[in-house]
Amino acid sequence: MKVTCPNCGYKSGISSSKQMSYSVREIYCHCENPDCDAVFVVSQCFKHYTRPPKPVMEKAVVELVRCLSPQDKKELLAMITHPEQAKLL
The missing domain is CATH 1.20.5 (Single alpha-helices involved in coiled-coils or other helix-helix interfaces)
Known part of the structure; x- marks a missing residue:
């Protein structure tokens, strides 16, 4: 999964994640741009099916x-x- 930094748009690494509920996960990321070095959290959630089970x-x-x-x-x-x-x- 590709995560981009919301500050500079640079590639970011995923350091860990935490399951918040059945359909929501928080993903802890760190920007790999040394001039930015931001640490941030993004959410991953289920939205809808494009083909139901x-x-x-x-x-x-x-x-x-x-x-x-x-x-x-x-x-x-x-x-x-x-x-x-x-x-x-």
């Missing part, structure tokens, strides 16, 4: 299928088993 997606699919009418479930099964015959919207 498979278990989350599988659960969502199951819930969506449960909401379908029996007829819609039959049509979905037909689309899955014979995709070449499926009518697209």
